[in-house]
Amino acid sequence: MGSANQSPRKCHALLPTAGMGSRLGGELPKQFQELAGKPMLAYALEAFVQSPQIESIWVGVSPNFIDNPILKSLAMGNKPIHFLPTGGPTRQETVRNTLGELMKAGIAVDDWILVHDAARPGITPTLIEKLIQAVHQSTAGGLLAVPLADTLKLADLDAAIAGNLPHAEKTIPRDHLWQAQTPQMFALKKLHDALEDAIRLEAHVTDEASAMELLGFKPLLIEGATRNFKVTHPADWELMQLLLSASK
Ligand SMILES: Nc1ccn([C@@H]2O[C@H](COP(=O)(O)OP(=O)(O)OP(=O)(O)O)[C@@H](O)[C@H]2O)c(=O)n1
Ligand SMILES: C[C@](O)(CO)[C@H](O)COP(=O)(O)O
Numbered sequence: 001m002g003s004a005n006q007s008p009r010k011c012h013a014l015l016p017t018a019g020m021g022s023r024l025g026g027e028l029p030k031q032f033q034e035l036a037g038k039p040m041l042a043y044a045l046e047a048f049v050q051s052p053q054i055e056s057i058w059v060g061v062s063p064n065f066i067d068n069p070i071l072k073s074l075a076m077g078n079k080p081i082h083f084l085p086t087g088g089p090t091r092q093e094t095v096r097n098t099l100g101e102l103m104k105a106g107i108a109v110d111d112w113i114l115v116h117d118a119a120r121p122g123i124t125p126t127l128i129e130k131l132i133q134a135v136h137q138s139t140a141g142g143l144l145a146v147p148l149a150d151t152l153k154l155a156d157l158d159a160a161i162a163g164n165l166p167h168a169e170k171t172i173p174r175d176h177l178w179q180a181q182t183p184q185m186f187a188l189k190k191l192h193d194a195l196e197d198a199i200r201l202e203a204h205v206t207d208e209a210s211a212m213e214l215l216g217f218k219p220l221l222i223e224g225a226t227r228n229f230k231v232t233h234p235a236d237w238e239l240m241q242l243l244l245s246a247s248k
Contacts, residue, residue: 009110009112010055010108010111011053011054011136011185012054012058012107012112012188013054013058014059014060014095014098014113015044015045015048015057015059015116015117015118016087016095016117017031017060017087017118018061018062018065018086018087018094019091021033023232024234024236029062029065030119030231031118031119032065032068032070036240036244036245041074043121043244044116044121045059045074045076046076047123047124048079049076049081050077051125054079054114054128056080056081057079057080058082059081059082059098060084060087061084061086062085065087084101086100092195092198092211095115095195095208099113099188099191100192102188103188103192108188109189110187111188112136112185112188113185113186114131114132114183115183115191115208116183116184119231120229120231122225122228122229122240124228127144127224127225131144131185132185135220140217140219140220141185141190141191141209141212141217141220142184142185142221143181143184143207143209143220143221144223144225145178146179146181146225146226147178148174152172153169153170153171155169181230182207182228184207184209186208186212190212191211191212194208194217195211197215198210198211
């Protein structure tokens with residue numbers, strides 16, 4: 001397979017950062033809180049700045065946060081990082097709005113966009129390269145993901161309704177089940193239009209791949225890494241702090 005650099009289709013990163021981080025808590029949204037010495041968002045930005053195939057980086061920010069000085073402190077390297085006030089009430093609206101601005105800015109409609117959660121600071125240039133190499137010649141796009149390792153239990157619904165401890169009702173076969181990570185890599189306009197449809201139809205879409213799947217695409221699943229887990233709860237924050245401190 002040829003190098004991604006030979007592809008006429010360029011690659012760009014898009015980081016949605018308009019979430020509240022309510023499950024983590026704290027004074028600031030989690031992506032702007034200091035984790036092992038710098039704002040959590042800085043780690044993912046660094047990984048994309050260091051990835052030679054990434055041409056430009058676009059960050060979807062809540063309009064309420066766009067003038068915050070933290071954003072200025074995040075400028076780094078010689079690659080353009082564009083902070084845009086495109087944050088919306090849901091992740092998919094933030095991504096859709098930011099993709100719309102990329103098209104207005106003249107990014108080619110079939111360029112590759114790698115959408116990555118600001119809350120996954122464990123991403124590395126090696127994982128980004130692996131995704132691009134595997135996906136850049138596909139038609140459907142693809143995403144990092146990890147095969148499920150644990151045994152899966154379905155809890156009884158009655159207990160959940162009554163507020164009691166749940167019981168295992170049955171075990172669900174985990175064969176062929178993967179946990180979706182990010183980056184998720186799709187063509188700019190195809191992804192924009194897929195998210196637009198999903199939002200209009202109020203479809204249950206929690207990542208870019210699910211919007212593409214609704215249109216019949218079958219995105220490639222490329223094995224990611226445990227270190228690329230999403231920081232959602234306080235226990236994730238503590239674990240990520242240990243990991244990032246140890247990698248310094
Ligand atoms: N309206 C939203 C909601 C989420 N995100 C972003 O989507 C990514 C994944 O979301 P998650 O980690 O679940 O973050 P929050 O929505 O902030 O978390 P919570 O549900 O705990 O508030 C994060 O980079 C987050 O900032 C976004 O840009 N716009
Ligand atoms: C995009 C994602 O990180 C893939 O695992 C995930 O779907 C985001 O989930 P959340 O519902 O915003 O927590």
